Amino acid sequence: MPVIDADQLAREIVMPGQPALAEIAAAWPEAIAPDGALDRKRLGDLVFHDPAARARLQAITHPRIQALAAERVAALEARGHALAFYEATLLVESGRHRDYDGLVVVRASVENQVRRAMARDGFSEEEARARIAAQLPLDEKVRVASAVIDNDGDIAATRAQVGALLTALRR
Numbered sequence: 001m002p003v004i005d006a007d008q009l010a011r012e013i014v015m016p017g018q019p020a021l022a023e024i025a026a027a028w029p030e031a032i033a034p035d036g037a038l039d040r041k042r043l044g045d046l047v048f049h050d051p052a053a054r055a056r057l058q059a060i061t062h063p064r065i066q067a068l069a070a071e072r073v074a075a076l077e078a079r080g081h082a083l084a085f086y087e088a089t090l091l092v093e094s095g096r097h098r099d100y101d102g103l104v105v106v107r108a109s110v111e112n113q114v115r116r117a118m119a120r121d122g123f124s125e126e127e128a129r130a131r132i133a134a135q136l137p138l139d140e141k142v143r144v145a146s147a148v149i150d151n152d153g154d155i156a157a158t159r160a161q162v163g164a165l166l167t168a169l170r171r
Contacts, residue, residue, distance in 0.1 A: 006088035013064040014038045023060045092141045102146035
């Protein structure tokens with residue numbers, strides 16, 4: 001099943017030589033590493049606690065991410081894919097969930113989210129909790145979901161739920 005990952009698209013649009021990186025460098029030169037690449041952690045530290053800076057960053061990146069996502073969707077459609085997933089953290093917050101045929105919300109307890117963010121991204125507990133708190137509450141996302149996957153159990157239980165969902169979607 002094809003998955004378009006918004007975070008991966010975000011990484012692509014800020015590669016050296018890309019216009020988004022030049023705009024970010026102009027706004028936050030301290031977020032550029034010595035090799036010219038974006039220091040994502042540093043940029044996050046600069047904009048995360050500043051709503052105006054975060055909005056400025058989103059104005060630079062979100063339209064480019066959306067355009068690249070549309071290109072990827074078109075390419076999948078051209079290859080005959082009838083079903084694909086778009087994985088994005090802020091889909092409901094931005095209202096973009098309405099652009100798709102359905103919304104699958106993957107739910108996990110705050111404790112599991114914190115633990116996983118710490119392991120995956122190297123965040124401190126405080127950083128992980130702050131990033132979770134900055135998002136729309138999970139219950140609000142679940143209210144607009146077409147389907148919900150409970151990701152608090154073991155990987156086998158999560159895979160079983162995903163398998164059942166894929167079977168239903170393919171019908």
